Amino acid sequence: MIGKSLVSINDYTKDEYLKILDLAAKYEKQPKQTILQGYVVATLFYEPSTRTRLSFESAVNQLGGKIIGFSDTGTTSVTKGETLRDTIKIVSNYSDLIVIRHPLEGSARFASEVASVPVVNAGDGANQHPTQTLLDMYSIRKTQGTLDGLNIFMVGDLKYGRTVHSLLMAMSQFKTTFHFISPEELKMPDKYKQHLNDLGLKYHEHKDFTDIISEADILYMTRVQKERFSDPIEYEKVKNVYILKNHMLENTKDSLKVLHPFPRVNEITEDVDENTKAYYFTQALNGVYTRQAIVTSILDLN
Amino acid sequence: MKDRKQLSVSAIKDGTVIDHIPVKSLFKVIAILGLDHIENMMTFGTNLESKKLGLKGIMKLSEVFFKEEDLNRIALVAPDAKVNIIRDYEVVEKRLVEIPEKVEGIVKCVNPVCITNNEDIRTKFELVSRNPVGLKCHYCEKITDANNMVIISSS
Numbered sequence: 280m281i282g283k284s285l286v287s288i289n290d291y292t293k294d295e296y297l298k299i300l301d302l303a304a305k306y307e308k309q310p311k312q313t314i315l316q317g318y319v320v321a322t323l324f325y326e327p328s329t330r331t332r333l334s335f336e337s338a339v340n341q342l343g344g345k346i347i348g349f350s351d352t353g354t355t356s357v358t359k360g361e362t363l364r365d366t367i368k369i370v371s372n373y374s375d376l377i378v379i380r381h382p383l384e385g386s387a388r389f390a391s392e393v394a395s396v397p398v399v400n401a402g403d404g405a406n407q408h409p410t411q412t413l414l415d416m417y418s419i420r421k422t423q424g425t426l427d428g429l430n431i432f433m434v435g436d437l438k439y440g441r442t443v444h445s446l447l448m449a450m451s452q453f454k455t456t457f458h459f460i461s462p463e464e465l466k467m468p469d470k471y472k473q474h475l476n477d478l479g480l481k482y483h484e485h486k487d488f489t490d491i492i493s494e495a496d497i498l499y500m501t502r503v504q505k506e507r508f509s510d511p512i513e514y515e516k517v518k519n520v521y522i523l524k525n526h527m528l529e530n531t532k533d534s535l536k537v538l539h540p541f542p543r544v545n546e547i548t549e550d551v552d553e554n555t556k557a558y559y560f561t562q563a564l565n566g567v568y569t570r571q572a573i574v575t576s577i578l579d580l581n
Numbered sequence: 582m583k584d585r586k587q588l589s590v591s592a593i594k595d596g597t598v599i600d601h602i603p604v605k606s607l608f609k610v611i612a613i614l615g616l617d618h619i620e621n622m623m624t625f626g627t628n629l630e631s632k633k634l635g636l637k638g639i640m641k642l643s644e645v646f647f648k649e650e651d652l653n654r655i656a657l658v659a660p661d662a663k664v665n666i667i668r669d670y671e672v673v674e675k676r677l678v679e680i681p682e683k684v685e686g687i688v689k690c691v692n693p694v695c696i697t698n699n700e701d702i703r704t705k706f707e708l709v710s711r712n713p714v715g716l717k718c719h720y721c722e723k724i725t726d727a728n729n730m731v732i733i734s735s736s
């Protein structure tokens with residue numbers, strides 16, 4: 280992965296994932312270092328995503344690196360019509376690595392071809408967000424002690440949710456059993472189910488969010504958004520079905536952890552936050568260590 | 582000889598004859614091969630009767646020869662096309678076309694929020710299925726299939 284851009288979760292092999300996760304564990308033990316001293320990382324955020332940007336910037340700052348970039352295209356030459364190509368070429372001269380978030384799909388792949396430095400995709404529209412997947416995997420491995428043979432339940436919007444698709448692709452390399460809980464309109468697309476069939480992996484689909492979660496090792500919650508429904512009545516019918524409440528965790532495994540990619544709206548009630556099975560705040564923190572591992576691996580500093 | 586008879590309509594001395602083009606693809610083939618930019622003598626026929634296609638298109642291109650990889654690009658819109666290479670009024674070579682594994686700069690990505698539809702970028706696809714045709718965008722990773730394939734005319 281040295282010098283290699285990270286655009287899609289499929290760009291890295293299983294071994295490379297595991298190396299990143301091992302390194303992230305090291306950074307968790309010692310997140311403040313000077314290993315990035317003298318390095319400049321550009322964070323180019325063409326759309327606001329405060330959490331992701333702060334996570335990257337915290338990761339780099341804690342290792343002694345410097346950040347340049349923008350978080351709002353309203354104040355830059357981008358609004359004057361500068362092409363992505365030109366911006367990337369210019370920023371390549373100023374930095375050792377570029378982190379890009381862009382609303383257009385494929386923008387990060389294109390940036391990685393134009394840039395003379397490695398590029399890390401921090402989200403290109405609905406397409407890919409590989410650092411989220413790696414931090415999800417880190418959180419799963421850390422809490423379960425393994426990535427193999429787990430029961431992963433995905434809940435909510437499984438049709439449009441890019442985080443669940445990427446996580447499915449990555450975890451399909453680890454003998455995972457998947458359970459999909461979603462409204463009819465937001466079911467897991469066939470191409471992902473076909474992928475699991477091809478690998479001989481089991482999956483189960485459910486419409487009701489009930490005590491079937493008693494077998495879960497990981498409960499991965501996502502938001503069901505109103506704008507995804509063609510029929511607003513359908514949304515009204517299901518909007519309260521895919522909400523996790525504290526009492527629903529009563530008969531679940533002691534080792535169960537609840538994950539969520541954030542931001543949360545109402546799909547996990549606040550009484551869950553105090554439950555030891557709630558892991559989503561720590562999951563967000565794990566993003567810092569995972570991104571430290573990614574940036575330093577690509578720059579070959581470990 | 583069958584080929585003789587067919588070619589006698591407007592025989593060419595040297596060049597390329599492309600037969601069995603679906604009628605709706607004739608102009609796409611012209612665009613893919615960039616024929617609108619060359620000055621050779623060319624004959625295009627369309628809505629001709631064909632046992633196989635019902636109606637078909639045909640083109641006879643005088644003094645025009647293609648590299649195999651260039652010809653293969655027309656397989657995207659004319660998978661059953663038959664190509665005859667003519668030298669001195671004789672068919673010296675017959676070819677079928679085959680969709681290449683990598684398709685660059687011919688097809689528009691179906692995804693409106695793909696970077697290639699918003700900035701001046703040469704499209705790139707990987708062939709993921711032959712029949713029906715499925716092309717995976719190198720950038721946005723979405724599939725463009727035969728039903729929504731738009732050809733970018735060369736210029």
Ligand SMILES: [Zn+2]
Pocket residue numbers: 385690691692695696697718719720721722723
């Ligand atoms: Zn595309």
